[in-house]
Structure formats: structure tokens, C-alpha cells
Amino acid sequence: MNTLTIYGQEFDSRLLIGTALYPSIDIMRQAIEASGSQIATLSLRRQSPENNGGEAFWQIIQSLNLTLLPNTAGCHSVKEVVNLAKMSRELFQTDWIKLELIGDEYSLQPDPIEMVRAADILIKDGFKVLPYCTDDLVLCRRLADMGCEVVMPWGSPIGTGQGLLNPYALENIRQRLPDTTLIVDAGIGLPSHATQAFELGYDAVLLNSAVAQATDPVKMATAFKHAAIAGREGYVAGRMPEKQIAQPSTPTMGMPFWHQET
Amino acid sequence: MNTLTIYGQEFDSRLLIGTALYPSIDIMRQAIEASGSQIATLSLRRQSPENNGGEAFWQIIQSLNLTLLPNTAGCHSVKEVVNLAKMSRELFQTDWIKLELIGDEYSLQPDPIEMVRAADILIKDGFKVLPYCTDDLVLCRRLADMGCEVVMPWGSPIGTGQGLLNPYALENIRQRLPDTTLIVDAGIGLPSHATQAFELGYDAVLLNSAVAQATDPVKMATAFKHAAIAGREGYVAGRMPEKQIAQPSTPTMGMPFWHQET
Amino acid sequence: MNTLTIYGQEFDSRLLIGTALYPSIDIMRQAIEASGSQIATLSLRRQSPENNGGEAFWQIIQSLNLTLLPNTAGCHSVKEVVNLAKMSRELFQTDWIKLELIGDEYSLQPDPIEMVRAADILIKDGFKVLPYCTDDLVLCRRLADMGCEVVMPWGSPIGTGQGLLNPYALENIRQRLPDTTLIVDAGIGLPSHATQAFELGYDAVLLNSAVAQATDPVKMATAFKHAAIAGREGYVAGRMPEKQIAQPSTPTMGMPFWHQET
């Protein structure tokens, strides 16, 4: 089947999109629509007069009828993750949670040790966990073994747009976890990065800055929509074998002008 | 304008496709249609009982009503190139010619010195030359200065599918020849390679083996159709700035649980 | 100071060398001497008639008067690591231990979660731990915070010789852990890989297969000896700034033949 499966739900689009950093809420809306994404990430923050915009945001999001994926971005401890997750579940009426437990302020890298503890608690509490993790195979497998049907290794640090820094590691994870839904989360900067992720066999890509911070976010969203199709179709179609020596495409047989002496 | 311009003609599709190496003529036809290409390369070879299939091929090609781009593949001398070009012009009724003058049997690399001489003769004879060349800036500029409105540097050797071996050189050519129609010809193996070429600012991509030798050529053609759109739209949309340090997408302001002591 | 410091001990050589996989014990001896290494890794295995060679090996090793670094290679659990470490300490009379806790049979990748538990126990038991780990910053920092004065991220999987798969990650670790002795362990295949590790600021390199499995291990050991010096000296010397645009080395001023018209 050529649909994306996340905890039993099927989706036609293989792009998960973030809702942050757009020039305006209206551009966000247009970009999300242009991307064709059916799943969007969002978060929870303290109410305050300033983010009354929060209400406008919430209206728009509901109107787009997307599947929501709340994150625990900004959490630095198991306790913060678990409680923010519970608040999300109640407010967004979903047991999906993008587990994000930051282990380093500069790289915003997930903490491989603490996040496993958090995932364990959340899973036992009935959450459907989508963990944002590094490209460490043992960590990814452990999360899968614990019951994460989806695992989301990074391509490169959040918001850097450096693409896939270690394709070898990502490919390795794909080969070793054939039955897990794998999503490249974070680091995507260009459409070709997304296409490459699919060519490595990844099931989906989650991105935000690459679209939101493009000069023209709506057009870039369109670009990524096609990039996802290109990569997925290309993966399913089966690439030509890579060769070290050149191979003529045009046949040499029947070449004119060549007459061996008689 | 978001159309591809080749010697004054406008095209919606930015994919030029080869007609060789398909499992069957029918798969070739389906793949070309799936790719959305409006320009196809082909060649001339000696008539012979064996390639009576040549007739079937010719029927199909005409039925697809494509713009034809005859090549001089297999030519090793200026004289061969010039005469094969003239035969093509008469038979295909077009003054377009893909100039291919092989300088090395193993890498099938164009000969930078001889091809310039050939281009000079062809241009003076009224041809519209699309030269297949290496990623040498000085060579590309010389061809442009001679009157080639299109220049086609390789990504990697023909049929290797290694992608863009030297993106720095290709980007350099793009920046220095802003007014020339630039096409990456040869070496494309994956959709992401094509997408990357467009992200570097190239106007089009010419490929053959990547589609023809895929496990499922028709599906792969679809993949490349989307890859071209993804790359071009992404280039026009303007990529996000690449960063060395991570940048949070979700806002940190208003993060719950953080209470400084009072 | 330009010496390598490991748990307070100073060494002139920045190459740590393995003792396995050599064509013969004599070639091992010659290669170790040629490499200039002052620290060699070794292990413990069950006594058996077959490995009586073990005695010959042990004689040679003692005669080379090297600092010994016993490893826990092959261990898959905390218990195995801890007990093999204790056996090593008693037999080799050293509290140094190269902590290796395999988390995956195919990639021989360390287990980031279990190895932290093992390190904790060993440190509390008085061991000086040199952990072999992945290039995960949070993991490396955690090991350093626990009391590992040396941390040894991999370049690529053991025995693959693929070099540094993720220089960005390695450089990041270096910048964030300025006071920790950092050693690239595993994955080195070529002298240039070692040189690059030093250029990234790493204090030392630990390798084995690259020398032992070379066609001429002794000559390759010499090569790596120089590669380490080249990389370290180059790092200390401070590299030239990398530029995007060409810069003439020979001065243009005073160029003959150029006469502006008068």
C-alpha cells in the first residue's frame, strides 16, 4: 500500500509540517494547504495577553481539519515531558505525542537516556509516542521495542537546514527496522533533502523551518509536496544500479563512418 | 517567466528525456508520457535488417509529438560530428543538435578542445547547438560566447548515475553565466540528484538511464517529473538560510513549569 | 603542552593501537614499533590449547613495554562488562579499562543507555574508564560529567575503515567538551582519516584494522605515525581561512606586458 501508516491511521501525504515561524498566520495556512500535509505539529504555552494571537492560531488550525501532533518541545526533564503530554492529551483530545526531550541547549539534541525513560512512562500511560531522536540505531531499536510504532531520527540539528548529515546511519536504521514507520525529523533545508530521505526508504518527513523561513513559504510548501512524491515514487520504482564506469545510452552498434579496411 | 527557454522556444516541462535502454518500446512510450517531457533525444544509426525495430521506434516517437533533439553520440572527431549533424538536420527537419564529441572511451567524457572546434563549424552552418560538456567554467563560457544559447555540463559520467560529483563547479558556472540556459546532462541517477541540480539554479535536466534502467521505468519517470518541479519551485521560492547552530522552531517564551524563585 | 594526557599520564605519541588481526605476531610487533604508539589495546579470552599462542603474544607484549589498555570487547551486558573489567584489572595490574558494551551485532555499535550504567559502576569501583561510544554529544557529555576524563566517539563502525562519517557531530563534541581528552576510536581506514580527526581538534586516534589489515602493516604503521603528527601540528598551527573565491598567490602588481594606452 502506498499510504503512510501512523499507529494504524492511513495518510496519503507523507509530509508532516510544523506550524511555527511563518511570517503570518495566513501565510501559515496557505503553506500548510499547499504542502498537502494532513498532519501538523503544534504545542502548548502559557496563556498571556501577548499570545492572544494564540486564539486566532487555534481557530485557523481547527478550520484546516488536520490530524494534530502536539509536541513536548522545550522540555528538559522526564517530569516536564510527561505532564506536558498529559495536558496536550486533555486539551487536544489526542493520545498522539511528539516526544521531545532536549539534552543540549545548543544543538537542541534529544537526550538518548532520559527520552527512553519518558517514552516508557508515556507508553504505559496509553500514549501513542512519536519520539524525536538521534540517528543512533540502538536507541531507535530500543524505542521501537518499547512499543513506539513510529521513530523519528533527526537529519541534522533543528532549524539548521543542513539536510542529512549521516545518510549511512539513517540507511542502517531503515534496514534494521523494516517494520517501523520511520520519519526524518529536523534538519531538512531543501526539497532535495526530503527526496533523499525517501530514497533511503524513510516513510515520511517532518519539517517546519525549511518552509516557514523560505523567502516564499507557500511556493516552498509546493516544492516539498512534490519532493516527497518524487522521493517516495523513486524509492518504490527501484533506482538504476550506480556504476563506476561510464555506460553509453545511445547504441554504438551501427555507428556510421566506421569502416574497417578491407 | 517560469517556462524553460531553448533557442527562443518555450517549454513547460524542465525535463529532457532520452529514448534509449528501455525494456521495451511500449515502456519507453509510457515512461516518456509519465515524465511529462516535451523534448526527447534520439540518434541516427545505419539501417539494417536487425534494427527494423527502428521503424517501430520512429512511428512511436512521431506519435508522441515531442520536440526532437538529435545527438551526435559516438562521434570521436569533428568531421564525424559535423556530418552526422547534417544528416540529422535533413532527416529530422530540425537545426537543433546535441553536440557530443567523445574524448575518452572509458569515461565517455567530451573532448573540451575538439568540441569547441565542432561547435564553431556547426554554429556557422546555422545549427542551434546544445553542447554536452564537462563542468569546466572556461569551456562553458567559451561555448556560450560562441553562440550556444544552451550549455549542458555533466553531473557525472554518462550512465553512472552518480549524481552531481562537483556541485561547487556547477554552481560556479550558474553564477558566472546568468543568461545562458544551463542543463545538467548525464550522471543523474536519483530524483534527488535532479532536484539538487535545479536548486543550484539549473534550468533543466537531461536524463535517460535513471528512468530507463529503473526497476519500474514508468513510475520512476513520474518520480522525476515531480523532482523537477520540486527543485525548480524550491529554487524560485528561495531556500531558508543554512545555520551552524540549532534554532528552536517552537517558541521557548511561555514555557510552563519554569518558575524562578521569589 | 604538546603531549597527550590520559588520566594524568603524559604520552608523546597520539596514536593508540590495537593488537589484533595482524598476519603474524612478529609483524604485529614491528608494526607497533613503527607506529610509535605507547598505548596498546588487548583483551581477555578463555584459556585453551588452541590459543597457547596466547602465551607467545603475552611475552611479546610485555617486551614492548607499552601502557596497556584492556578492553571489554564482546560484552553485551553491564554484568559482563563489569566482571571482565575486574578480571582485567587483576591480571594486567591496571585500573584503565576501554569500556565496550555492544548494543548491536551488525554495526557493533555501543549501547548508549547500558554503557552509561556500566561506566557508573566502574567509576565508583575505582576504574579509569575510557568509553568507546557513538558521536552523540549528550552521551559524550554525560560520560564526561560522570568522571570519564577520556571519551572515545567512533568515526564509523568498527573495522569498516569508512573514516569519519559525521565530522559535524565530532567537531561539535570537541567544541562543547573542551576539557575532555577526546579520542576517535573505530572506523579509521586511511592515514588522511586520522589526520582529519586531529584537524577537528581530537587529542588522539585509536585504530587497529587500518594497520593490521593493510597489505604492508609495518609501512602503514609508519604512515599513521606521520598522519598523527601532520594532523596535530596542523591543528596547532592554525589552518588558513577557507575561501569561496579564488585568491592569487603570485602578486598581480608589476605584471609585465600590461600597458594602458597613453
Add this chain to the structure above:
Amino acid sequence: MNTLTIYGQEFDSRLLIGTALYPSIDIMRQAIEASGSQIATLSLRRQSPENNGGEAFWQIIQSLNLTLLPNTAGCHSVKEVVNLAKMSRELFQTDWIKLELIGDEYSLQPDPIEMVRAADILIKDGFKVLPYCTDDLVLCRRLADMGCEVVMPWGSPIGTGQGLLNPYALENIRQRLPDTTLIVDAGIGLPSHATQAFELGYDAVLLNSAVAQATDPVKMATAFKHAAIAGREGYVAGRMPEKQIAQPSTPTMGMPFWHQET
């Protein structure tokens, strides 16, 4: 034989070094000595009160008793190259000439077409030509066929220090021109770049900025001296086979703690 052969002359050092851009003439002298180079490049410019320093420079150079390799840097035409070459031959009493014919102001890239014409004239005039060229195989072979016993493709543009932008192309040239002395000229920025060039089978490396513009040129010269030895020895020693799957170095046989149930 493990010496470098240039037009029949043998050299122990495989590093050719430039004499430009040093903080001072004295540092230049120390750096050249530290590098162990036996061949140095230099040039000719108009006499003028300003470059009276030229005399000091000339004194030092003579005192170092190096083999001199005059270049034609800055020349933009065949005529300039040929006449500057003749002036060099008379003044420096050598028929060696580093042929440099710039084809582009920004990339300082050699002109592949004009340089062939210049080489032809110089060779017929009795010069021993060392052409600085791009990594174009056909161009390199043509120069070799014309009688250049040494060919010097670039790694990347002069003074950028980007290293080897296209190792595939460079390796290809090495394999196809087994009997030509091949030197990587231009683009070297780090010792590991030089080491890599030798690992690809190149016979020597010519550099200038990487040493002259280092924070400590003398120390960097030492670094490159070792980098050249490391790369050359490593090439001759024969690298270990690169593998995709990890291979344990420590034997698994005889691992303690493993007892199959009885």
C-alpha cells in the same frame, strides 16, 4: 623507487612549495626549510623601487639551494605565457616552467584550450613544461601525449583551501595516466587534503597558501611534511579493504560468560 621523478630528476621530498604570501621573508625561509621541500615556485615581475625587497627575496632563495620552478602566473594569453617563459629561462637558467594561463578572473581557472596551444609552443621550444590544469581527464591526457612528463590538475581553485573537490575525477586521471608524474596543484588547505591526494596515487603536491597563510606557517610546513609522508607511505602500504558491515577486531571465540545450557 620511492623518490619523486620530474623530467628525469629525482627528489626525496614530494612537496613542492610556493614562496608567496608569507608574513615575512624570514618566515618564508624557515617554512620552506621546515617543509623539507626541494622545489620552490617563484615568478617574475617588473623591477621597481617598491619591490627592491625583490633583491632580498632573491638572495634568500639562492641561499636555500632549491630547484626553482618559475611560473607564468597572471598570464592571460599564449603570447604572454611564451614570452614570460623565455624570460624565466634566461634569468633562472632553467628550462622548467610551470605553465599557468588563466582563463577566468574569479576562479583563476586555467584555460583548457589556450593552455594546450601554449604548451605545444613551449615544448617545441625545448621547455620542460609542468602545466597547471583542471581535473579534466581528456585535457590531462592531451598534455601528457604532447610531451608533458608532469601534469598538475587542481584540487580546487587557487587560494581557496577547499581541498579536493572532485576526488573521483582525480582518481580517474591517475588510473588512466599511470606513467605520468601527477601533482595536485592548488586548493590544498589542510594536511589531510595533501594526505588524501597521495592516497589517490598522486606523486606530489604543490601548495603555498595553506602554509603561508596559516597562523604559524613554520609549524604548518612541518605538518605538511609529515602529511606527504603519511599519504605516500599509506598509498604504497596498500589500504585495508573498506567494508559496509562492521567487523570485530577482538576475537569473539573464547569469549567468557557464554555457556550454552546443557
Add this chain to the structure above:
Amino acid sequence: MKIKINGELLEIDAETNTPSLTQVLELYGAKPPFAVAINGEFIAQSQYAETSVSPSDLLDVVSPIFGG
């Protein structure tokens, strides 16, 4: 009494010294949709009425916001 909500001190004149969370949220003027934690522990809506707030408590009242 004073309670800390979302990092700021809120003056509440409640009859009792331990008002219910329901009262506190009303006085705070929390706008739905929102979720609540006291001292970092999530409190389910169903618990608001029977949860009493004491001066030392730290409250968080959160709402949806964009995120990546």
C-alpha cells in the same frame, strides 16, 4: 492571598485561604481551551472543583500555540 500563576503573582481575595482551582481559574480569567498543572503536575479538568489551591502553589495554565 497571593498565588503564582504562569510565573506571575496573582492577588486573590477569596473567602477561604484555600480556594478551589475552579475559583482560581475563574478569578484568573483563564480562556478556553486550556489545561492546568499545579507544581508541575497535570490536573485533569474533572479534578478542578475538588482541588484546593494554597498560597505556596505554582500554577500553569497553558493554551495551544504554533510549534515544530
Add this chain to the structure above:
Amino acid sequence: MKIKINGELLEIDAETNTPSLTQVLELYGAKPPFAVAINGEFIAQSQYAETSVSPSDLLDVVSPIFGG
């Protein structure tokens, strides 16, 4: 007489010793579309009639084929 066409010798019994290219192509049975070169030099269709072929000539008759 014998003429070499597309690398193979073709036996032609023509009256003259120098038949026209038109005749030769007919005898060879060239199938349109095709283009022709003699001794590596392109010959335009318009020249077929007035071009005479001699035994030493090397002819190429080419047709469309797939290419990259």
C-alpha cells in the same frame, strides 16, 4: 561492381561503372526515412541524382534510432 554500404560489400550490376546514388540506394533497398554520407561526407537528398558512386566509395545510410 561492388560498393561498400554500411560496412558491407554490396554487389551491384549496373550498366555504367559509376551508377548514380539514386540507383544505388534503390538497389540497396534503403527504407525512408534515411540520410546518406559518402566517404564520411553528408550528401543532401537533392544531390542524389547527380551524385555518381564509384567502387572505392564508402556509403553510409542511416535511420532514426533511440539515443540518450
Add this chain to the structure above:
Amino acid sequence: MKIKINGELLEIDAETNTPSLTQVLELYGAKPPFAVAINGEFIAQSQYAETSVSPSDLLDVVSPIFGG
């Protein structure tokens, strides 16, 4: 009695049914240098004499070997 040492069963005729580790190693013919574990737990040399081995025990006797 039978004891499993380094994965193989070793027949030992010891007076007692629980010989000391010292005796067992002697009978096994362990060559120094070596280190020992019983049931996966390291036993220090100083403990050999007072450590008694029972039939169900699994012994490891290890020696130095090359390693990476």
C-alpha cells in the same frame, strides 16, 4: 564430580564434593597469567583458597589475547 570450565565439562575426582577453587584450577591446569570468574562473577586471587566450587558452577579462566 563434573564441573564446567570454559564451556567444557571437566571430570574431577576430588575427596570432597566441594573442592576449593585452588584445587580446581590446579586440576584444570590453568596457566598463569589468568583470572577467574564463577557464574559470571569475578573471583579475586586472594579468594581462591576459601572459595569452594560446586558441581552446578560455571567457571571461566581467561588469559591475555590480542584485541582492538
Add this chain to the structure above:
Amino acid sequence: MKIKINGELLEIDAETNTPSLTQVLELYGAKPPFAVAINGEFIAQSQYAETSVSPSDLLDVVSPIFGG
């Protein structure tokens, strides 16, 4: 008369209107080692004496300098 040497005009009061290159170099004060070109064409030392310089000529007098 005026001659252009190394891009600058040099005033020379020579008897003749076409002084020899030897004279010109002397007047210019060329410091050895040097090499010379007139109008972009190399002139060998052996030719200095018999080479006469005319006002329209462009001279280059070059010396060693550092280079890469």
C-alpha cells in the same frame, strides 16, 4: 626622447633617436638579475647591443619575485 618602461614614461636624452637596448637599460638603471621584453616579445641578453629602441616601443624589465 621618451620611452615607456615598465608602464612608466622615461625621459632619455640619447644622441641618436634610436638608442640601443643596452644604453636604455643603463639609463633606466636596471638592476641584475633581470630579463627584458620589447612590445611583449622576449629579447635575449645577447641581443641587447644590436637591438635599437624607438620611442613607440614598450619595454618590460622584470626581476625575480615570490610566487605560488
